[in-house]
Amino acid sequence: MAMRLANVSESELARQAGINSTSIGKLMKGQRSVKDETLLRLCDLMQTPGWLEERIMNAAGYSSREQRHFVEGETAILEAEQRVEEELERRTNQQ
Secondary structure (H helix, E strand, C coil), rough: HEEEEEEEHHHHHHHHCCCCHHHHHHHCCCCCCCCHHHHHHHHHHCCCCHHHHHHHHHHHCCHHHHHHHHHHHHHHHHHHHHHHHHHHHHHHCCC
């Protein structure tokens, strides 16, 4: 999908990324593991929209940049702390 949007072939993407074209083919078929940095670089090269980057990264077992930014944000941390406190209180009240 991303390659189609970018109008780029596997061989051209491999050339731009400095990766062997055989490796790109295996990666696209899920036959080869890939580092998250490599996937992000490929998404950058293809100018992948955020929603598609998220699907690509999640399919490979990683979080997207937007997801990382959200989770690492102060608001998310405070919200998580609040929810932990609420859960602890709920468990205490059940005993």
